[in-house]
Amino acid sequence: MKLYDWMVKPTPQTEWIERRGILLWLAFFFIELGAGTFFVATFFDNALAMLIGWLICALLGGGAHLLYLGHPFRFWRIVLRPQTSWISRGLTFVGFFLILGLVDMGLRLWAESPLALVIVTDVFAFLVVIYGGFAMNYVNGIALWNTALLPILYVVSGIWGGAGLTLCIGLATGATTLVIMIEEWVRILLIGFIILLAVYLISVRYGTTTGKVSVREIVSGRWWPVMWFLVVSLGLVLPIGVVSSSFVVGIEHISAAVLYISIFCELIGDLSMRYLILKCGLYSPLIPSSSYAVS
Amino acid sequence: MRWGMVIDRKKCIGCYSCMISCKQSHALPPEVFWSRVLISESGSYPTVSKEILPVLCNHCREAACVRVCPTGATTRREDGIVIIDADKCVGCRYCLIACPYQARTYHADKRKEYWPGQGITELERVGREIYPIQPRTVTKCNFCMERIDDGFRHGLQVGIDRDATPICVNACPVVARTFGDLDNANSNVSRLIKERKGRVLHPQYGTEPSVYYIE
Numbered sequence: 001m002k003l004y005d006w007m008v009k010p011t012p013q014t015e016w017i018e019r020r021g022i023l024l025w026l027a028f029f030f031i032e033l034g035a036g037t038f039f040v041a042t043f044f045d046n047a048l049a050m051l052i053g054w055l056i057c058a059l060l061g062g063g064a065h066l067l068y069l070g071h072p073f074r075f076w077r078i079v080l081r082p083q084t085s086w087i088s089r090g091l092t093f094v095g096f097f098l099i100l101g102l103v104d105m106g107l108r109l110w111a112e113s114p115l116a117l118v119i120v121t122d123v124f125a126f127l128v129v130i131y132g133g134f135a136m137n138y139v140n141g142i143a144l145w146n147t148a149l150l151p152i153l154y155v156v157s158g159i160w161g162g163a164g165l166t167l168c169i170g171l172a173t174g175a176t177t178l179v180i181m182i183e184e185w186v187r188i189l190l191i192g193f194i195i196l197l198a199v200y201l202i203s204v205r206y207g208t209t210t211g212k213v214s215v216r217e218i219v220s221g222r223w224w225p226v227m228w229f230l231v232v233s234l235g236l237v238l239p240i241g242v243v244s245s246s247f248v249v250g251i252e253h254i255s256a257a258v259l260y261i262s263i264f265c266e267l268i269g270d271l272s273m274r275y276l277i278l279k280c281g282l283y284s285p286l287i288p289s290s291s292y293a294v295s
Numbered sequence: 296m297r298w299g300m301v302i303d304r305k306k307c308i309g310c311y312s313c314m315i316s317c318k319q320s321h322a323l324p325p326e327v328f329w330s331r332v333l334i335s336e337s338g339s340y341p342t343v344s345k346e347i348l349p350v351l352c353n354h355c356r357e358a359a360c361v362r363v364c365p366t367g368a369t370t371r372r373e374d375g376i377v378i379i380d381a382d383k384c385v386g387c388r389y390c391l392i393a394c395p396y397q398a399r400t401y402h403a404d405k406r407k408e409y410w411p412g413q414g415i416t417e418l419e420r421v422g423r424e425i426y427p428i429q430p431r432t433v434t435k436c437n438f439c440m441e442r443i444d445d446g447f448r449h450g451l452q453v454g455i456d457r458d459a460t461p462i463c464v465n466a467c468p469v470v471a472r473t474f475g476d477l478d479n480a481n482s483n484v485s486r487l488i489k490e491r492k493g494r495v496l497h498p499q500y501g502t503e504p505s506v507y508y509i510e
Contacts, residue, residue: 007397008335008346015388015401070386070401070431077366077385087389088365138363140500141395283397286333286496287348 010213010282013142017278023068025278028132029271031061031094032154035128036162038101040185041169042122044178047108049166054101057128062094086138090131097124129158142281143211149200150277156196157270160189164263171256183251187243190266194236197273210284217280226272235269238262297356297375298438298453299477299505300464301487302349306471309334309347316466317351317436322422325407327400329436330463349471351463352377352398352436353496353504360390360399368432375477375505376438381429391433395500399435402428438474439463454483477505 016024034057041049066072079095081088100121107113133151140146163185170178201218204211218227242262246254309332317323317330330351338344354377360369361377368383369390391399408415415423428434439461446452446459453459454475464472475484484507487493493507 007333007350008348011397013392015391068387070388070403071384074366074383074385077368077383078387079365081365081367084362085365085389087363087387091365135389139393140359141393141497283395284497286350286396287335287346 027064032158313463356503
């Protein structure tokens with residue numbers, strides 16, 4: 001982009017993906033992956049997966065988020081405006097989730113955790129998974145983000161990633177029943193994610209001119225290798241192959257190494273997709289009459 | 296009362312006086328601009344067209360930046376000026392992302408000098424004392440509120456008397472910018488908007504900007 005094209009042609013947002021913005025990309029990913037893992041693990045009563053999910057959310061997600069801030073020591077101010085700001089709501093959800101999750105896991109060390117606490121903690125875990133999508137969806141200047149499908153896509157990807165990680169933990173600890181049950185979740189979420197991703201890109205493509213440019217950047221523009229190699233081939237096609245094989249022959253006949261690789265690829269694909277959504281978020285030009293070529 | 300600005304794009308010659316005077320008067324650090332002039336070219340010889348668009352913070356009535364700010368650092372005053380309290384800003388940059396006009400800048404590094412490696416000049420040092428801009432916070436145009444407030448206190452007419460008028464308006468050599476009260480139907484800005492069909496940027500977002508453009 002030449003200097004005189006700035007704001008007169010679709011302009012990419014950079015603050016949430018370039019330089020220190022990379023930290024925010026990782027923060028959203030780890031916060032949602034951690035909360036997603038915790039959410040899935042509570043359904044299968046797997047304390048280890050819950051703990052790992054909690055740690056990912058608190059240390060990797062929360063840590064990256066704090067490091068991204070210009071003034072991390074003022075972070076407490078962030079929770080002051082939940083009535084209007086999604087970042088404020090999100091941090092409030094994360095705070096409640098981390099406290100309740102800790103209490104829930106602590107109680108499990110001695111006895112059963114009360115059902116009400118489990119439900120409330122899961123509700124907050126779900127809200128943590130969903131808030132990143134809403135924070136981005138609220139930005140109406142960026143067509144790629146300003147769609148109701150984005151929060152849904154992020155929820156599915158967060159829970160899908162969480163299910164994958166829980167499956168890995170089940171494999172590592174030899175919990176065969178858990179692995180068989182979660183594999184069904186992974187299969188359904190994978191199909192849901194593929195359909196949602198396709199519908200999301202198509203709807204943005206046919207929504208606005210800037211949306212069209214954004215989608216073109218992703219699928220056939222500068223970022224096509226990331227889309228087709230990392231998101232599609234590694235993150236979708238390979239896991240589809242593995243879940244299809246396990247559906248036909250049964251998961252117990254699939255080597256653990258293949259399952260680990262498949263889930264690792266799935267997470268790489270998810271992370272890459274989030275990168276593309278942040279990277280290709282374009283603002284509409286300020287002068288609508290200005291001609292910019294869209295083929 | 297709601298302060299607003301009208302920019303006549305037909306008069307603007309793209310001389311950058313507004314941009315430079317703003318940068319100078321607020322002692323803005325390197326890479327930080329509150330006011331900009333965008334110049335674009337389209338077409339090819341011999342049918343080339345050039346468009347000039349001076350931009351600044353729109354001080355929107357329904358400002359997206361005010362709504363998304365998680366700390367309440369960005370607020371809208373009674374007179375419509377959107378301001379940032381740097382002491383409350385955590386540097387999350389959500390406001391910067393939410394602004395569809397990209398009018399905000401994140402000031403990352405206070406050590407940056409205009410002449411790298413040579414230390415800050417005396418002018419930069421004095422500027423930083425007079426107009427300290429907190430590093431690692433978001434910054435933007437404030438409609439020269441210190442001039443407006445001061446002028447108002449001293450009984451000057453805002454937008455008419457030079458001492459009570461934003462510096463970019465004063466600096467424009469072709470008088471392309473006009474400043475005044477949008478709520479007053481007889482003000483110079485209201486008349487210009489009415490007579491010359493003033494338009495705002497991106498009206499579809501419902502932000503209700505206070506900066507109008509006439510052609």
